[in-house]
Amino acid sequence: MKAIATQLAAIVSPESVLEWEDIDAMRQEHIQGAIASNIAPSCIVYPQTPAELAAVMAYTDSNNWRILVYGSGTKLSWGGLAKNIQVLVSTARLNRLIQHAVGDLTVTVEAGMKFADLQAVLAPTGQFLALDPTAPESATIGGIVATADTNSLRQRYGGVRDQLLGISFVRADGEIAKAGGRVVKNVAGYDLMKLFTGSYGTLGAIAQVTLRVYPLPPASGTVTLTGTAEAIAQATSKIRSSALTPTQADLLSSHLVTTIGIGQGLGLMVRFQSLSASVREQTARLVEMGQQLGLQSTTYSDADEADLWQQLQVQIRSPQPMQAVTCKIGVLPATAVATLLYLDRVAPESAIGTIHVGSGLGVIRFDNTSVKANTVLSMRTHCQNQGGYLSVLEAPAVFKQQLDVWGYRGNALDLMRRIKQQFDPKNVLSPQRFVGEI
Known part of the structure; x- marks a missing residue:
């Protein structure tokens, strides 16, 4: 196993390869929770450029080594257990900002850039990336795309694939490929962006992405409604058919409502972000709607509102x-x-x-x-x-190991397997991590 690490160190640098024996026990446990194997991987490789990533992928492919590509590791254990992984490849050091086209509302970054760091870059220009991933402080952009990870903000802005404009990735054989572009209206090439979104690293290693960004909203306010299931269902139906335009709107189970301390019964958290007058008007209308249905309502703003949404993520x-x-x-x-x-x-x-x-x-x-x-x-x-x-x-x-992690019952499994065969004919990229043990 040390021989594998030594060979890869010659491609990148000794500082860019961490042997398994040198990984602390907590990280080893985290990694072992993501793979199905009685033998530990040889090492973690940290390419620092797309060219190094391509060279590593080409070398592992030539040796038929099975690899697991990830970013910072916040979603490493998501999905199925990858089988018999020999090398882990982290894109965490591919973290450069390539271009921020402020006027075009787009940004291009390498896959290892952390979500929180990108938001910090965008904020001074009054813009933000309209995603709310798990572990936002440490999640990488590549990992967010690979797992299609966004939460409540999809109410207003859609999912990850709706915001992805372009992608550069490294194929299993080490070749670099691109799709899409750096402008909002782009029809160049095949729509590989949607294919790679949520592919869990089974088709290639994401190296660079271009995403659309949005202006920061000037004001924000949240209303919570709690009460009986029947009244919450009516409120939800009314919101969907009304002229209200929430940025986030989530239903909460009764145990979660109690846990975060917003009332009793089922819950509904609705956030409005717009001009101040619009936020005030929409929150007032929702509070009135809740009162008519006999629901308990509370309005949150500023730090209290931010704490509420953060607490929801911490609990879930x-x-x-x-x-x-x-x-x-x-x-x-x-x-x-x-x-x-x-x-x-x-x-x-x-x-x-x-x-x-x-x-x-x-x-x-x-x-x-x-x-x-x-x-x-x-x-x-x-x-x-x-x-x-x-x-x-x-x-x-x-x-x-006790159940089928994905539980997929659709009719596209044969097609997905053929796509996997085209992109990764040797089945060396995160084998068995995806649907149907792809």
Whole structure:
């Protein structure tokens, strides 16, 4: 195994290769929670340029070494367990800002740039990237794209693929390929951006991306509504059919409502971001709507509002994620309330969940000290019966080995396997991490 590290050090530099024996125990445990193998990987390689990344990929391909590409590691354990990984390749040192076209509302960065660092670059120009990923302080842009990771902001701005304009990636054989461009209206080449979004590193290593950015909103305000499931369902339906334009709108399970201390029963958190007058008008209308339905309402602004949304993310994403089972779900928006009620029934006091009002996508988290695979499978069956799905994002490796992590029942699996064969014919990129053990 040391021979592999030595050979890769000759391609990059000795400082860019970290042998397994030199990795601290906590990081080793985190990595081992993402792979299925009795043998530890040889090393982690940190390319510092796209050319180095390409050279590393070409060399590993020529030796048929199985590799797992990641950024800072915040989502390393998401998805299935990658099988028999020999080399980990981190893009964390590919972190340069390539171009920020302020007037065109676009930005181009290398994959390893951290989300928080990019927002800090954009803020002085009055712009921001309209994504709200998990672990925003340490998540990298490449990792966000590879896992399609955004949360409540999709209510207003859509998902990651809606904001991705261009991509540069390294194929399994080390060749650099590009698609899209650096302008908002672009029709150059195939739409590989959507293909790579949410591909979990199974098709290639993302090296550089171009994203659209938006002006920072001048004002913000949030309203929380809590109460009976029937009243919350009515409020949700009214919001969807009204002229209100929330930036974020999330349904909360009753246990989550209690946990963050905003009331009793099911909850609804709605955020408006616009001109001050518009924010005041829309929050007032929502409060009035809640009163008519007999719901308890509270309005938040400034630091209190920021703390509320941060607390929601902290609770839904366990401080010790490997000690919990975190799932991504999708249901028809009209069935979201029923889904949260079912969650409360199958796992009372041991699970929390949130579902976005507009898309029906959401996250639920089970306390691993009590959850069993059958409980998660029961929740999956319910979601599928509601026209949706449930996939396990994070869980201890032993738990993931008890069930199909993805639970995919669609008809595109054969097509996905053929795409994988085209991009990675030797199956060396994150093997078995994706749907259908792709």
